[in-house]
Amino acid sequence: MDKMNRRLFLKGGLAGTAxxxxxxxxxxxxxxxxxxxxxxxxxxxxxxTRCIGCRTCEAACNKEQQLPEPDKPFDDFSVFDxxxxxxQKRRTSEKAYTIVNKYKVEGHDKPIFRKVQCNxxxxxxxxxxxxxxxxxxxxxxxxxxxxxxxVGCRTCxxxxxxxxxxxxxxxxLNPVVKKCIMCYDTRLKFGRPPACAQSCPRETMTFGKRSxxxxxxxxxxxxxxxxYVDHIYGENxxxxxxWMYLSSVPFEDLGFDTTLGNAPIINNxxxxxxxxxxxxxxxxxxxxxxHLLATRKNVNNQGHESEKK
Amino acid sequence: xxxxxxMLHGGGFIIVLLVIAFGAGYVQAIETSExxxxxxxxxxxxxxxxxQFDHALHIEFAENDCAKCHHHTIGTPSTxxxxxxxxxxxxxxxxxxxxxxxHLSDPYSPExxxxxxxxxxxxxxxxxxxxxxxxxxCIACHEEVDGPFTCTGCHERTDKGDAxxxxxxxxxxxxxxxxx
Ligand code: SF4
Ligand code: SF4
Ligand code: SF4
Numbered sequence: 001m002d003k004m005n006r007r008l009f010l011k012g013g014l015a016g017t018a019x020x021x022x023x024x025x026x027x028x029x030x031x032x033x034x035x036x037x038x039x040x041x042x043x044x045x046x047x048x049t050r051c052i053g054c055r056t057c058e059a060a061c062n063k064e065q066q067l068p069e070p071d072k073p074f075d076d077f078s079v080f081d082x083x084x085x086x087x088q089k090r091r092t093s094e095k096a097y098t099i100v101n102k103y104k105v106e107g108h109d110k111p112i113f114r115k116v117q118c119n120x121x122x123x124x125x126x127x128x129x130x131x132x133x134x135x136x137x138x139x140x141x142x143x144x145x146x147x148x149x150x151v152g153c154r155t156c157x158x159x160x161x162x163x164x165x166x167x168x169x170x171x172x173l174n175p176v177v178k179k180c181i182m183c184y185d186t187r188l189k190f191g192r193p194p195a196c197a198q199s200c201p202r203e204t205m206t207f208g209k210r211s212x213x214x215x216x217x218x219x220x221x222x223x224x225x226x227x228y229v230d231h232i233y234g235e236n237x238x239x240x241x242x243w244m245y246l247s248s249v250p251f252e253d254l255g256f257d258t259t260l261g262n263a264p265i266i267n268n269x270x271x272x273x274x275x276x277x278x279x280x281x282x283x284x285x286x287x288x289x290x291h292l293l294a295t296r297k298n299v300n301n302q303g304h305e306s307e308k309k
Numbered sequence: 310x311x312x313x314x315x316m317l318h319g320g321g322f323i324i325v326l327l328v329i330a331f332g333a334g335y336v337q338a339i340e341t342s343e344x345x346x347x348x349x350x351x352x353x354x355x356x357x358x359x360x361q362f363d364h365a366l367h368i369e370f371a372e373n374d375c376a377k378c379h380h381h382t383i384g385t386p387s388t389x390x391x392x393x394x395x396x397x398x399x400x401x402x403x404x405x406x407x408x409x410x411x412h413l414s415d416p417y418s419p420e421x422x423x424x425x426x427x428x429x430x431x432x433x434x435x436x437x438x439x440x441x442x443x444x445x446x447c448i449a450c451h452e453e454v455d456g457p458f459t460c461t462g463c464h465e466r467t468d469k470g471d472a473x474x475x476x477x478x479x480x481x482x483x484x485x486x487x488x489x
Contacts, residue, residue: 050445052448052458054459054460056460059473059474059475060473062475063473069475069481070475070481071481072481073474073475073476073477073479073480073481074473074474074475074476075460075461075474075476076476110452191419191422192417192422193417193422198417201440201441201443201444201460202441202444202445202448203437203438203440203441203442203444203445206435208425208426209426212426212434215434216434216435219431219434219435220435
C-alpha cells in the first residue's frame with residue numbers, strides 16, 4: 001500500500017503524542033502504527049546563499065506545470081517590490097506554484113532571495129486536515145492531490161503551516177486546490193529532479209535522497225565556517241519536510257516561521273482549533289457527500305491523479 | 310531545458326589564424342601555458358545563444374593566476390575551498406585542468422543521476438555540476454568586480470528563451486511593456 005491511510009495516520013499521530021509526552025516512544029516507534037515517513041524519499045536542499053533572484057525557476061515551473069500566463073514576464077524584477085494584502089510579499093498561487101522573494105537583511109549589502117514552494121512535509125497537515133482524502137504523500141516524497149476528490153473547502157489552506165495551497169476558481173461550482181506537486185507526474189515518479197531545480201543556473205536546489213541531503217547540508221555548514229547559520233530549516237520542523245533550506249542569515253529574517261516546533265502540526269492544539277470551526281461549518285453540508293467522494297477516490301486512485309487543466 | 314552540457318574548445322580556428330600571423334611558437338605558448346583563447350559554452354543553447362567565453366581576456370583579469378578559477382588543480386589553491394587537493398595532490402587526477410574534467414556536465418540524465426547518487430565519498434557527494442560550478446564561480450567574481458551578472462549580461466536570449474520567460478514579444482498582453 002503506497003497511499004497513506006488517513007485514519008491510521010491520525011491514530012498514529014495522536015497515540016504518538018500521548019506516549020511521546022510520557023517519553024515512552026521514539027519517533028520511529030510511533031511511525032510504526034501506520035506511517036513510515038518514507039525515509040527513503042527524495043527531497044531538495046535549497047541553499048539560499050546561492051540564489052540570485054533570476055526567477056528562472058519560476059519560469060520553469062510555469063512551463064512544466066502548464067500554468068496560465070503570468071501577470072508580468074519572468075524577467076521583470078519589479079515583482080520583488082510588490083506589496084500584497086496585509087503588507088505581505090508575494091505568495092504561491094493557483095497561477096504560480098513557486099515564487100522567489102527578495103529580502104533586505106540588516107548588515108548585508110546584497111539582498112537575499114528566498115524561493116518558496118510546497119515543502120512536501122513528511123507528515124503533511126494539508127493531508128491530515130483534508131476530510132475527503134484528497135492528498136497523498138507518495139513514497140518518492142511528494143505531497144500530491146486528487147482534484148477530482150477536492151471539494152474546495154479550503155481547510156488545507158488554513159491548516160498548512162507554510163501558507164501553500166491555493167485555489168483555482170476557474171469553475172465557480174468546483175474550486176479546486178492548486179499547489180506544487182514536486183513535478184510528480186512528469187519527473188519525480190521517474191526519479192528525475194523537479195523542473196525548477198534543474199533549471200536553476202546556480203544549482204541553488206540540490207535534488208537527491210532526503211537523507212543524503214541532510215548529510216550534505218551539514219557538510220556544507222561544517223566545511224564553510226561562518227558562511228551558514230548552523231541549521232537546516234525543514235530537517236526537523238513540523239516533523240521534517242522534503243524541501244529544506246540553508247541560509248547565511250537567521251531564518252526569521254527571511255520570513256521563515258521559526259516558532260513551528262518539531263512536532264507534526266496535527267499535534268499542535270492551536271492550529272488544530274483554528275480548523276475546527278471550518279469543519280463544523282462545512283461538515284453538515286457535506287456529510288452525505290464525503291462517503292461517496294471517498295469511495296470514488298478509492299476506486300479511481302490507482303496512481304496520482306492531480307488534474308491539470 | 311536542454312539536459313546535455315557540453316563545453317567545446319573553440320580555439321582551433323583562432324589558433325590557425327594566429328599561426329599565420331605570429332608563427333607557431335606563440336600558439337604553442339597559448340596552448341600549453343594559457344589554454345584555449347576562446348571557449349564556446351553552448352549547453353543551454355535552446356534558450357540562450359552559445360557564449361563565446363574569452364579565456365584570454367579572463368587570464369588577464371586573473372593576472373595570470375590560473376588557480377583563481379582552476380581552483381584545487383593548478384598552482385596553489387587560492388580560493389580557500391581547496392579540499393580536493395588535500396587528497397588528490399599526488400594523483401593523476403590533479404593534472405585535470407578543464408572544468409568538465411571534474412564537474413559533471415549532465416547530472417540530470419538517468420546516467421548522471423546514477424553517478425551522483427552513487428558517490429559515496431564524503432567530499433564528492435556535494436560537488437556541483439558543471440552548470441552550477443560555472444554560475445556559482447563566475448557570478449560571485451562578476452559581482453565583486455562589477456562584471457555582468459544578470460542572465461542576459463552574458464547570454465543572448467533566443468526567441469525560445471523569450472517565450473520561456475514570457476518576455477519580449479511573448480510578454481503578457483494585459484500588462485505594459487516590461488522594463489528589462
Ligand atoms: S533559478 Fe535559482 S538562482 Fe534563479 S531565482 Fe530560482 S533559485 Fe534563485
Ligand atoms: S507545505 Fe503545506 S501544502 Fe505542502 S505538504 Fe506541507 S502542509 Fe501540505
Ligand atoms: S517542484 Fe515542480 S511543481 Fe513544484 S515548484 Fe518546482 S517546478 Fe513547480
